Amino acid sequence: ILVVDDNVDAADSLAMLLRLEGHEARAVYGAAAALAAIDAEAPEFVLLDIGMPEMDGYEVARRIRGRNAVRSMR
Secondary structure, eight states: OEEEOSOHHHHHHHHHHHHHTTOOOEEEOSHHHHHHHHHHHOOSOEEEOSOOSSSOHHHHHHHHHTOGGGTTOO
């Protein structure tokens, strides 16, 4: 699970909670980092903040959907 949020504390806390529940989770802190992590890891799930400053979550989601390697991602 990839957790994407520009609020570092929120992203880290959610990723930690997911790990405590037995999931593999990683936090990144912005749109560019999210796209790079998706290219590198192709996670099964992405929890995406909608209100990020440099590129909002809607645009990140559009860019994710345009990548062939992540068609099965939720």
